[in-house]
Amino acid sequence: xxxxxxxxxxxxxxxxxxxxxxxxxxxxxxxxxxxxxxxxxxxxxxxxxxxxxxxxxxxxxxxxxxxxxxxxxxxxxxxxxxxxxxxxxxxxxxxxxxxxxxxxxxxxxxxxxxxxxxxxxxxxxxxxxxxxxxxxxxxxxxxxxxxxxxxxxxxxxxxxxxxxxxxxxxxxxxxxxxxxxxxxxxxxxxxxxxxxxxxxxxxxxxxxxxxxxxxxxxxxxxxxxxxxxxxxxxxxxxxxxxxxxxxxxxxxxxxxxxxxxxxxxxxxxxxxxxxxxxxxxxxxxxxxxxxxx
Numbered sequence: 001x002x003x004x005x006x007x008x009x010x011x012x013x014x015x016x017x018x019x020x021x022x023x024x025x026x027x028x029x030x031x032x033x034x035x036x037x038x039x040x041x042x043x044x045x046x047x048x049x050x051x052x053x054x055x056x057x058x059x060x061x062x063x064x065x066x067x068x069x070x071x072x073x074x075x076x077x078x079x080x081x082x083x084x085x086x087x088x089x090x091x092x093x094x095x096x097x098x099x100x101x102x103x104x105x106x107x108x109x110x111x112x113x114x115x116x117x118x119x120x121x122x123x124x125x126x127x128x129x130x131x132x133x134x135x136x137x138x139x140x141x142x143x144x145x146x147x148x149x150x151x152x153x154x155x156x157x158x159x160x161x162x163x164x165x166x167x168x169x170x171x172x173x174x175x176x177x178x179x180x181x182x183x184x185x186x187x188x189x190x191x192x193x194x195x196x197x198x199x200x201x202x203x204x205x206x207x208x209x210x211x212x213x214x215x216x217x218x219x220x221x222x223x224x225x226x227x228x229x230x231x232x233x234x235x236x237x238x239x240x241x242x243x244x245x246x247x248x249x250x251x252x253x254x255x256x257x258x259x260x261x262x263x264x265x266x267x268x269x270x271x272x273x274x275x276x277x278x279x280x281x282x283x284x285x286x287x288x289x290x291x292x293x
Contacts, residue, residue, distance in 0.1 A: 005136060006258045007251060012142040012211065014250020015149035019204035020227030021234070021242035022156060023197030029237035030173045030193045033083055034091075036098040038201055039224015040105035041078075045071045045202030046120065046209045046219060047113060053121055060123035067202040075198025076191050083194075084187070102221075109217035122210035145207045152200065153243045160239070165192060173237070222266075226253075229273050235286025244284055249273075 020042065027035045045067040052063040082101050086094050126140025160166035168189045171179035180186050201220075208223060209215055226249060234245025249269055256268035276283070 002258075006254050008138055008142060010251030010254035011247055012145050012250070013254060014230075014247035015145045016204050016208050016211070016246075017223070017227045017230045017249050018149050018243045018246025019152060019200050019207070020223060021231040021246045022152065022239060023200050024228050024231040025234075025236050025238060025242040026156075026169075026193050026197050028231070030169050031083070031190045033094050034098060034228070035078075035083070035194075035197070036095070036224070036228070037078060037082075037101035037105060038197065039220035039222075039227070040102050040109075041071050041074060041198050041201040042205035042208070042220035042224060043109060043215075043217060044074060044105060045205040046215050047109060048202075049123065049206050049209075050118060050120055050215055053123075060121075060125070064123055064203070064206055067206065068199045071202035072195045072199040075194040075201075078198075079191055079194040084190075106217050106221075113217065115217065117214050117216045120209040120213040120215045122213060123206055124210050139211075141207070141211045145211065148203065148207065149243070149246075152203070153239060156196075156239055165189070169193060226266075226269065229270065232283055233273050233276060235283030238283075238285045241283055241285035 048067040049063040052058040124141045129138045168184045230245035230249040234241030257265035
């Protein structure tokens with residue numbers, strides 16, 4: 001029964017990684033940029049909810065909606081100021097800029113909120129479910145997290161396949177110049193991608209802090225790195241790949257923590273990633289990218 005409990009917890013954690021990884025995989029798939037500030041957008045979203053719930057006594061759902069809107073705007077602003085001028089720049093320049101934006105957001109949070117770790121109040125009020133005569137308990141946060149992840153993945157795939165904006169994203173991901181010649185507004189499409197990814201970051205951050213109720217300016221750093229790992233694991237640029245990679249990463253981490261060592265769980269996660277990439281460099285669902293000459 002303990003194995004099933006660990007497995008459920010792993011799926012729950014993996015669902016959070018998957019939601020974060022969707023932001024990475026969409027931005028990379030469409031804009032061909034690695035937005036390493038994505039993890040800190042998570043942290044900003046959590047602080048917005050924390051401030052509204054503790055300072056203004058706003059209810060959890062309203063606070064979450066405000067956080068999603070705030071992170072969506074923040075994502076668009078970051079893209080316009082930091083990344084748009086670097087569209088033609090080398091990947092190294094974009095990477096350094098992303099790291100700079102990450103440190104900037106962390107230091108802004110340090111100045112405003114301080115370095116102290118704060119206790120985060122869960123936004124999920126659902127009662128736990130007990131199974132197997134009470135031997136197995138599934139928390140409300142776990143149930144809500146997994147359901148939200150599944151809904152988000154289905155909604156994103158439907159959006160990309162069925163809507164005009166989604167088709168524009170596919171066109172831009174294939175060839176920016178050709179898409180622009182066909183009348184697609186590339187700038188608007190990339191901004192929309194950052195907006196969606198940042199809004200998802202707010203949701204993932206709040207679910208993360210609800211499951212592990214602490215908050216600091218560094219809250220988003222390690223989950224952001226692990227979610228990027230999940231995106232690469234599943235095949236960066238693939239929405240189903242981000243989902244599968246996130247779930248597998250969460251399960252591996254929790255099982256490694258339970259059966260091997262809590263101190264080595266992170267090392268196990270990255271070791272598995274290395275092995276997978278040695279066998280299949282594009283990730284589980286990734287496709288080889290052909291460079292244009």
